[in-house]
Amino acid sequence: MQKEISKKKIVVKDLNLFYGEFHALKAINMDIYEGEVTALIGPSGCGKSTFLKTLNRMNDLVEHVRVTGSITLDGNEILSDVDVVALRKRVGMVFQKPNPFPMSIYDNVAYGPRIHGIKKKSQLDEIVEKSLRAAALWDEVSDRLSKSALGISGGQQQRLCIARTLATEPEVLLMDEPTSALDPISTSKIEELCETLKKNYTIVIVTHNMQQAGRISDRTAFFLLGELVEYDLTERIFHRPRNEKTERYITGRFG
Amino acid sequence: MRYHLEKSLQELKDEIGRLGGMVEESLDKTFLALQTMDEALARDVIIHDDAIDHAESNIEKKCLSLFALQQPLARDLRMIGSTLKMITDLERIADHAADISELILRLAPKPQAIHPDIFRMAEKARNMVGRSIDAFINQDMETARAVCRDDDAVDQLFNELVMHIATQIKSGDRSVEQLIDIMFIVKYLERIGDHATNICEWVVYNETGMHQHLQHPQENLEETQQD
Ligand SMILES: Nc1ncnc2c1ncn2[C@@H]1O[C@H](COP(=O)(O)OP(=O)(O)OP(=O)(O)O)[C@@H](O)[C@H]1O
Ligand SMILES: [Mg+2]
Numbered sequence: 328m329q330k331e332i333s334k335k336k337i338v339v340k341d342l343n344l345f346y347g348e349f350h351a352l353k354a355i356n357m358d359i360y361e362g363e364v365t366a367l368i369g370p371s372g373c374g375k376s377t378f379l380k381t382l383n384r385m386n387d388l389v390e391h392v393r394v395t396g397s398i399t400l401d402g403n404e405i406l407s408d409v410d411v412v413a414l415r416k417r418v419g420m421v422f423q424k425p426n427p428f429p430m431s432i433y434d435n436v437a438y439g440p441r442i443h444g445i446k447k448k449s450q451l452d453e454i455v456e457k458s459l460r461a462a463a464l465w466d467e468v469s470d471r472l473s474k475s476a477l478g479i480s481g482g483q484q485q486r487l488c489i490a491r492t493l494a495t496e497p498e499v500l501l502m503d504e505p506t507s508a509l510d511p512i513s514t515s516k517i518e519e520l521c522e523t524l525k526k527n528y529t530i531v532i533v534t535h536n537m538q539q540a541g542r543i544s545d546r547t548a549f550f551l552l553g554e555l556v557e558y559d560l561t562e563r564i565f566h567r568p569r570n571e572k573t574e575r576y577i578t579g580r581f582g
Numbered sequence: 583m584r585y586h587l588e589k590s591l592q593e594l595k596d597e598i599g600r601l602g603g604m605v606e607e608s609l610d611k612t613f614l615a616l617q618t619m620d621e622a623l624a625r626d627v628i629i630h631d632d633a634i635d636h637a638e639s640n641i642e643k644k645c646l647s648l649f650a651l652q653q654p655l656a657r658d659l660r661m662i663g664s665t666l667k668m669i670t671d672l673e674r675i676a677d678h679a680a681d682i683s684e685l686i687l688r689l690a691p692k693p694q695a696i697h698p699d700i701f702r703m704a705e706k707a708r709n710m711v712g713r714s715i716d717a718f719i720n721q722d723m724e725t726a727r728a729v730c731r732d733d734d735a736v737d738q739l740f741n742e743l744v745m746h747i748a749t750q751i752k753s754g755d756r757s758v759e760q761l762i763d764i765m766f767i768v769k770y771l772e773r774i775g776d777h778a779t780n781i782c783e784w785v786v787y788n789e790t791g792m793h794q795h796l797q798h799p800q801e802n803l804e805e806t807q808q809d
Binding site for chain 1: 584587653654655656657658659660790791
């Protein structure tokens with residue numbers, strides 16, 4: 328099986344996160360594998376988004392946050408002094424609500440590469456097309472690249488945000504409930520996208536949709552009250568989880 | 583939470599109980615008919631088989647619609663999946679009761695002595711079926727494992743009876759046609775034991791998430807090598 332040879336892309340060791348006094352992540356240990364989709368599930372407020380954001384240091388933007396433990400990306404510590412901008416280029420993020428910038432479709436995608444110093448029109452054209460194709464959006468927008476990104480549908484906007492993230496050529500793609508605001512067709516487009524993208528990227532996705540986690544992820548992590556309760560192959564988790572709490576959560580018998 | 587699914591699962595269990603009851607009744611009638619060569623009773627079993635098929639297909643529909651509408655996971659997934667599998671075994675057991683009843687109708691006009699071990703075998707197989715259904719409904723692993731062990735005794739009787747009938751055929755004392763019919767009855771009884779064992783394997787699966795063959799050790803070995 329391919330699983331055996333997967334490389335550990337991210338290794339989280341004894342990670343704790345505090346929002347002021349509040350202990351939001353408790354001693355998390357988790358290996359995230361290259362070329363896989365890892366799903367994070369758990370009830371609202373259990374720390375999924377918090378955990379996701381530690382993976383590219385988005386929590387730095389929040390006041391009174393304290394983080395202890397270790398997270399390595401390809402073996403290099405990211406919690407200590409690192410170039411956060413460079414880190415976020417390698418570890419891109421897509422949010423729950425599509426958040427296109429109020430500019431043209433083209434400029435949205437070219438935004439990141441321009442920031443990273445690419446000026447040449449032909450080079451930008453190439454990146455824009457490649458990213459939009461990778462996000463399975465090219466065919467739908469190639470004839471209106473100069474139109475405002477706010478004028479396309481929600482599902483298209485979300486894929487545009489994915490294209491915008493892909494344009495900076497990240498290695499890891501973090502997605503926080505990327506389809507929760509989308510209809511089934513747009514949802515399945517994004518899910519298919521995960522399937523194709525994982526060949527070249529490592530994907531970590533937060534979802535409240537169990538069936539979605541089942542459809543697209545290789546491994547699933549179940550969080551509860553800031554703890555990582557169970558982490559295993561998705562097939563195992565959804566078929567016969569080891570932990571009673573996981574079982575109760577995924578069968579909808581919680582609380 | 584998930585009140586609807588919870589309720590549907592309970593209804594499913596009730597229906598398995600009802601189907602199981604019908605299958606047990608078929609077996610009881612069949613074995614009584616075998617003892618008394620009662621053609622009316624054998625006919626009754628054959629006619630009743632449609633009702634059993636119907637009950638099985640109703641449960642099947644319920645399971646499929648639960649998959650579609652409730653998208654069950656973990657324990658619920660295993661329960662509905664194993665129900666879908668075990669009702670096929672139940673339906674097959676009833677088919678074999680009807681098969682035996684057909685043979686009774688052929689044997690009845692010229693009744694001959696039936697080897698007492700055939701009744702012993704029928705008794706054991708009947709007992710396995712009853713306990714396997716209870717084990718499934720109550721998710722009783724211990725009984726399930728015990729039933730699987732009992733299958734060895736049924737298999738042993740099967741082998742002995744086959745030898746015995748073969749000797750009788752060779753001796754030429756009795757009608758070969760009748761002996762072949764009796765041989766088939768013995769084979770159906772052996773299959774009934776196998777189906778009861780299958781049901782018990784699903785009980786174990788429900789608990790462990792692993793479907794293993796619990797009957798013949800050799801088969802078990804091959805299975806693990808294939809994996
Ligand atoms: N900036 C913040 N300051 C203080 N507490 C916070 C902050 N952000 C999140 N929290 C708290 O941390 C806990 C985890 O929040 P987080 O957003 O990670 O949950 P989540 O699992 O993503 O939930 P949801 O499924 O609702 O998105 C919650 O109790 C939340 O109230
Ligand atoms: Mg969240």
